[in-house]
Amino acid sequence: MNGGLPGFHNAPASRAVVVAAALFSIPFGFRGRSLDLGLSYQSVYEKLSIWRLITSLVAFSSTPELIFGAALLYYFRVFERQIGSNKYAVFIIFSTMVSVLLQILALGYMKDPSLNPLTSGPYGLIFASYVPFFFDIPVSMKFRIFGLSLSDKSFVYLAGLQLLFSSRRRSVVPGLSGILAGLLYRLNTFGIRRLCENEFATSLFSHFSWPFSNNPYQGLPTTENDGSIPSHQADQIEDARTATQDPTESSIAALVSMGFDRSAAIQALALTNYDVNLASHSA
Numbered sequence: 001m002n003g004g005l006p007g008f009h010n011a012p013a014s015r016a017v018v019v020a021a022a023l024f025s026i027p028f029g030f031r032g033r034s035l036d037l038g039l040s041y042q043s044v045y046e047k048l049s050i051w052r053l054i055t056s057l058v059a060f061s062s063t064p065e066l067i068f069g070a071a072l073l074y075y076f077r078v079f080e081r082q083i084g085s086n087k088y089a090v091f092i093i094f095s096t097m098v099s100v101l102l103q104i105l106a107l108g109y110m111k112d113p114s115l116n117p118l119t120s121g122p123y124g125l126i127f128a129s130y131v132p133f134f135f136d137i138p139v140s141m142k143f144r145i146f147g148l149s150l151s152d153k154s155f156v157y158l159a160g161l162q163l164l165f166s167s168r169r170r171s172v173v174p175g176l177s178g179i180l181a182g183l184l185y186r187l188n189t190f191g192i193r194r195l196c197e198n199e200f201a202t203s204l205f206s207h208f209s210w211p212f213s214n215n216p217y218q219g220l221p222t223t224e225n226d227g228s229i230p231s232h233q234a235d236q237i238e239d240a241r242t243a244t245q246d247p248t249e250s251s252i253a254a255l256v257s258m259g260f261d262r263s264a265a266i267q268a269l270a271l272t273n274y275d276v277n278l279a280s281h282s283a
Helices: 012-029 041-046 051-058 063-075 077-083 085-110 123-128 130-136 154-164 169-186 199-208 231-244 247-257 262-271 276-282
Strands: 142-145 148-151
Touching (some): 012 051, 012 063, 012 077, 012 085, 041 085, 051 085, 063 077, 063 154, 077 085, 085 169, 123 130, 130 169, 154 169, 247 262
16 A cells, blocks of 8 residues: 555545645644635735735635545545546646636625635635535435434535535635536536546646656546447447446455555455445545
8 A cells, every 4th residue: 555644545636635735724824824815805906915826725724624624625535546646636726726716706806805815725626526526426325313314425515514604705705616616627618628638738747746646546447449349339348247247346346446455445345335435435
């Protein structure tokens, strides 16, 4: 297994974001200077304080926000394991840049003193991650509490709501900007996903994001097609292969493809009743 913080195996990009948030939040956010870190109309349009673009994206303004934000970033590391660190780096940069742009536009449009300054922290990345979480992560368990029908995803949504309204309107704008950024990425706006497939762009992000370059996992395995088999026939062959594969072995293979050791994958599946989604988080 890779070294570093436990639980971040094959998720170096997520680890880098969490570590950066902690390192920036402790010296800057918790020493009475948190209000100076967020974006405001004056800092963007009048003073042009470029340095705040960096601090506002990384440092949380309070301890509760850091706890909830770091917990959500840790949970969403599963997306990096699914698509690979290079592609996840593209997602991080796109969602962060688009979110900041939307926040700047919102400040210029509303010119509302109650929004100054916006709360700081990687809100764009966190709430952009809720888009694939909503569409791609299935519900694996349902239950009822005090008559309310809940699922295992409900607690992740509640943590997001707590973070979204932590500073009222000042945190709502960055949160909604992150959700819009996630939707734009999912819709492949500006052909952003081509950067994930372009060798030059992948190499560029690998060198730019040096902690990610040693990650051997680059996404889930795909069926190779040399062009001699039509794509629809290749899909049928892959479906037939999946259908005839033992469910237990297929679950183990899915975790192994994410970079886990076979023994660790078997142990994680046994502890989670062979739920691949839960096993990928517990490893």
